[in-house]
Every structure is written in structure tokens, then in C-alpha cells.
């Protein structure tokens with residue numbers, strides 16, 4: 001099944017529901033970054049959370065999530081665009097902790113002490129910034145806490161990444177449910193009951209259920225309609241041209257120093273781990289262009 005997201009709204013237009021499957025893009029990120037199992041689960045949940053947050057934006061807008069904690073992963077950064085693409089990385093990919101209560105210990109990897117910072121580029125003059133303390137470090141509850149506390153939109157979030165023994169991602173996805181004002185508390189209680197009674201997202205996906213099926217469970221007995229289905233993918237915006245631009249910004253004397261000291265310029269993109277090597281003649285051409 002391809003990665004995709006479904007967005008629905010209740011007939012009363014007071015609750016939005018999103019659900020997605022991200023198995024392919026999370027496994028792609030695992031391969032690119034060489035993440036160990038606990039790091040894969042943490043990155044996968046954050047990428048999936050980013051896709052859900054990104055789906056609330058308009059095309060051209062962007063949201064970045066930064067999790068920093070006192071655990072061995074240190075930091076996760078995810079950027080999602082309003083068009084269904086996402087990119088992201090963990091600072092320390094080689095993190096694998098013993099399971100906790102039979103689950104991958106994502107909270108232990110990130111750490112219980114730390115912050116979630118959300119930056120939204122809405123193409124206005126200044127980006128919007130919100131910051132909350134980590135709630136559990138398990139990602140889903142941290143995003144729900146952020147949305148409820150910082151944006152004042154009561155939200156429920158579920159995220160899950162399931163790994164095979166060999167580390168491959170065989171199921172990944174999530175859901176996000178938001179209550180729009182005016183709040184209908186009876187309806188919110190009913191949704192909370194449905195969500196609490198549901199099997200974990202990874203269980204549902206492994207049983208062959210789709211994002212549509214997950215939403216059908218969340219909204220059981222509540223009339224709603226689908227407003228959007230979108231494809232999701234991992235995509236990074238880095239390119240040779242962008243690295244050239246960064247070198248040009250450094251200035252010709254800095255680039256001449258690189259040529260003298262290092263001969264080649266070698267850099268990897270944090271977000272996708274793609275490696276760029278600029279040989280001496282390429283650097284010399286850039287210096288000539290700068291003069």
C-alpha cells in the first residue's frame with residue numbers, strides 16, 4: 001500500500017479527523033539514516049506526526065517539529081510541507097534501548113525532560129513559534145499536549161511504528177483528531193471512548209486496515225465526510241545548487257581556504273544524509289563566479 005493520508009470532518013463541522021499510513025516513507029528514512037530500532041521508531045513517529053501537522057496547512061506552508069531531550073537520541077528534527085512531503089533526522093541514529101512494557105522505548109530514547117518546539121512558516125512576515133515541555137517523550141502525547149496547550153485546540157494523537165526482527169519497518173501510521181470551537185463535550189467524550197477502545201495503530205495497520213478504516217473506528221456512529229486524500233512521501237529539498245549557494249554566501253576567501261586546506265569540499269545533508277562532494281575544479285569555478 002502506498003503512503004497516504006485521509007482527512008474527514010463531521011457533518012456538524014466541529015471535529016476534524018486525519019489518519020495516515022507512512023510505512024514506506026519511514027522505512028526509507030531508516031535506510032537513509034541507518035537508524036537503529038529505537039531511533040527508527042522515534043524518527044518514524046515524528047515524521048508521521050509531522051505529516052499529520054502538515055496536512056492542517058495550506059500548500060506552500062511548512063511546519064517544523066523539534067524534539068530535544070535528555071535521552072541518548074538528543075534531538076529529532078522534522079519538517080513537513082503542506083503538499084504531503086516530509087524530511088527529518090535524529091541527532092544520534094545509533095540508539096537502541098531494551099524494550100519497555102514490550103514496546104520500543106521511544107520516551108527513554110528522547111528523554112522525559114526536554115522540549116517540543118513547533119515552527120510554522122505560514123508565508124506571513126514572521127514564522128509562528130510555539131514551545132512546550134515534553135509531556136512523556138513518546139511523541140504522540142507530546143504533539144497532543146502542544147496542540148491542546150499552545151494552540152488551544154483540544155486534540156488527540158496516536159502514532160505507531162512497528163519493526164520486524166531485522167529492523168525493517170513493516171507498519172507505520174497515525175491519526176489526529178481535533179475539536180473546533182464551539183466544543184461539543186458529549187461528542188468529545190464519545191470520541192475519547194472510541195480512541196481508548198481502539199487497538200494500537202500498528203495493530204490495525206498490520207491487520208490490513210486502512211486510514212479510512214481507522215477513522216471509521218474513531219467516528220463510529222458519528223456522521224462525517226471525507227474532504228481530502230493525499231499522497232505522502234519523504235523528500236528533501238537539498239541540491240547541488242543549494243550547497244553552491246551556501247558556499248557563495250561564505251565568500252570567496254573562505255572557499256579559497258577550503259581549496260587550500262581540504263582540496264575537496266565534502267558535506268552531508270542532515271535531513272536526508274545525501275553526500276555532496278565538490279572537487280577542487282568545481283570550487284575554483286565557484287570562486288571565479290564570485291569575482
Ligand SMILES: [Zn+2]
Nearest residue numbers: 236238269272
Ligand atoms: Zn537533503
